[in-house]
Amino acid sequence: MSQLGGETVPKLVRNIMFQIFGYELAQAYSWTGQKKNKSAFRKSKLADTIIAIVLKKDSNTMVTEVEGCMQEWLRSGDRLRIL
Numbered sequence: 001m002s003q004l005g006g007e008t009v010p011k012l013v014r015n016i017m018f019q020i021f022g023y024e025l026a027q028a029y030s031w032t033g034q035k036k037n038k039s040a041f042r043k044s045k046l047a048d049t050i051i052a053i054v055l056k057k058d059s060n061t062m063v064t065e066v067e068g069c070m071q072e073w074l075r076s077g078d079r080l081r082i083l
Contacts, residue, residue, distance in 0.1 A: 009054060009061050013069035016050055031071045041074060042067070 006012030021029075033040025041047050047070060054066045 009058060009065055010069045010072075012054055012057065013050065013066060014073055016053065017070065017073045020046070020050075026074065029074055031067075031074055041070065 006015050028039055029041040030036075030038040031040070031042050033043075047067075050070065051063055051066045055061055055063070
């Protein structure tokens with residue numbers, strides 16, 4: 001995962017999330033886990049791992065920026081169709 005690229009933090013986070021999640025798995029998570037009996041992604045070890053990878057690639061990045069990118073990606077999960 002650490003070899004995935006992205007010119008910006010949002011692109012890097014999207015690339016990592018795209019590699020990890022399929023359509024069905026993306027549908028099973030939300031950031032907080034409060035809607036439609038979804039699991040909370042923010043408390044997962046996977047979220048912590050993604051944050052660590054991004055911070056390792058760009059030490060100037062704030063954790064809140066990475067979290068915001070992951071939240072946005074999960075919000076758009078219903079529109080993602082991975083073929």
